Amino acid sequence: MKLGMFGQPFHPPGKSPYDCQEWDLQVIRWMDELGYEEAWFGEHHALPWEPNPAPDILIAQAFRETKRIRLGTGGVCLPYHNPAVVANRIAWLDQVSQGRLNFGVAAGSIPADWKLLGINGANTRDMTRESLEIIQKIWSGERPFVYEGKYWRVEVAEPQLPLFDAHILPFQKPGPPIGVSGLSPNSPTLKIAGTMGFIPMSLNADPASLRSHWNTYAEAAEAAGRTPRRSDWRVCKEVIVAETDAAARKLAVESGLGQFQREYGARMAKVFNKLQGLPQPDVPDEVLTAEFNADNNWIVGSPATVREKLEEYQHVSGGFGALLVLACDYADKPQAWRTSLQLLAEEVAPKLAAVA
Numbered sequence: 268m269k270l271g272m273f274g275q276p277f278h279p280p281g282k283s284p285y286d287c288q289e290w291d292l293q294v295i296r297w298m299d300e301l302g303y304e305e306a307w308f309g310e311h312h313a314l315p316w317e318p319n320p321a322p323d324i325l326i327a328q329a330f331r332e333t334k335r336i337r338l339g340t341g342g343v344c345l346p347y348h349n350p351a352v353v354a355n356r357i358a359w360l361d362q363v364s365q366g367r368l369n370f371g372v373a374a375g376s377i378p379a380d381w382k383l384l385g386i387n388g389a390n391t392r393d394m395t396r397e398s399l400e401i402i403q404k405i406w407s408g409e410r411p412f413v414y415e416g417k418y419w420r421v422e423v424a425e426p427q428l429p430l431f432d433a434h435i436l437p438f439q440k441p442g443p444p445i446g447v448s449g450l451s452p453n454s455p456t457l458k459i460a461g462t463m464g465f466i467p468m469s470l471n472a473d474p475a476s477l478r479s480h481w482n483t484y485a486e487a488a489e490a491a492g493r494t495p496r497r498s499d500w501r502v503c504k505e506v507i508v509a510e511t512d513a514a515a516r517k518l519a520v521e522s523g524l525g526q527f528q529r530e531y532g533a534r535m536a537k538v539f540n541k542l543q544g545l546p547q548p549d550v551p552d553e554v555l556t557a558e559f560n561a562d563n564n565w566i567v568g569s570p571a572t573v574r575e576k577l578e579e580y581q582h583v584s585g586g587f588g589a590l591l592v593l594a595c596d597y598a599d600k601p602q603a604w605r606t607s608l609q610l611l612a613e614e615v616a617p618k619l620a621a622v623a
Contacts, residue, residue, distance in 0.1 A: 461487025
């Protein structure tokens with residue numbers, strides 16, 4: 268099984284941006300050393316627990332401190348930006364990376380972000396699709412063209428060399444691989460991924476939602492004449508490995524992931540559907556505790572236990588190609604987190620079958 272990481276990224280509120288960045292960079296260096304395939308980092312503006320408004324800055328710095336790992340935005344919230352600016356910034360970052368960049372995109376799902384930026388949340392998925400069409404057209408090198416969209420108008424003029432030209436194109440051709448993340452059951456953004464041939468990425472999904480994610484993606488791909496491949500599918504999951512089950516549970520409950528669940532995850536689970544205008548989930552308080560999740564939902568344990576749980580997770584989902592470990596802040600126990608990453612890479616993943 269291929270391994271990677273997905274970072275919102277989560278950091279406790281009040282931690283300085285410098286310290287957040289330093290921790291994320293240290294984890295990326297470890298993953299590069301341990302042979303992880305990729306890491307993705309998200310964009311958020313009004314979430315103190317998810318405090319990175321510009322993942323491309325982190326990624327640009329990390330490229331200079333790593334040798335082989337692919338790094339990606341996870342993702343750029345396309346409705347928040349002019350697509351021509353995104354096309355240029357990502358193309359430039361791809362050139363800087365010399366082809367190690369993945370371009371993850373998202374519609375943006377946080378109403379506080381929408382309000383801050385003056386975005387109508389009802390339009391974000393349509394805006395995402397339109398933005399992607401514009402970005403890919405710019406990267407095609409076609410000149411001249413005018414794109415008259417519902418949300419943006421973009422004009423690429425005939426070059427007037429040596430003075431004027433839309434000259435910034437990606438290192439990878441026709442561009443860096445594009446990943447689209449989905450969270451809700453039957454995710455509309457994963458339908459976009461299937462239709463447009465992008466990498467599907469499922470975030471923190473229960474088994475039922477996972478199956479709906481794949482079905483939504485695969486049906487859209489087949490309708491567009493594409494062949495969906497489970498090996499392309501990335502699934503993000505909370506995973507912690509230690510030498511014993513007891514040690515792994517202790518790390519899960521008492522450190523970064525446990526703190527995240529107590530102070531943020533449990534509260535967000537109660538309000539997220541309301542913020543989205545969806546029915547409130549009827550979830551008992553005890554189900555939202557770190558202890559319950561460590562025992563029932565997260566993949567926590569010794570290498571043998573984690574391998575068994577991941578095999579079951581593969582089975583119930585139908586199979587996925589890459590596991591993205593959910594990133595939390597373990598700056599209080601850095602060596603324990605590095606050990607978890609190492610055990611997963613060296614003692615668990617090699618014994619799990621690849622998915623075609």
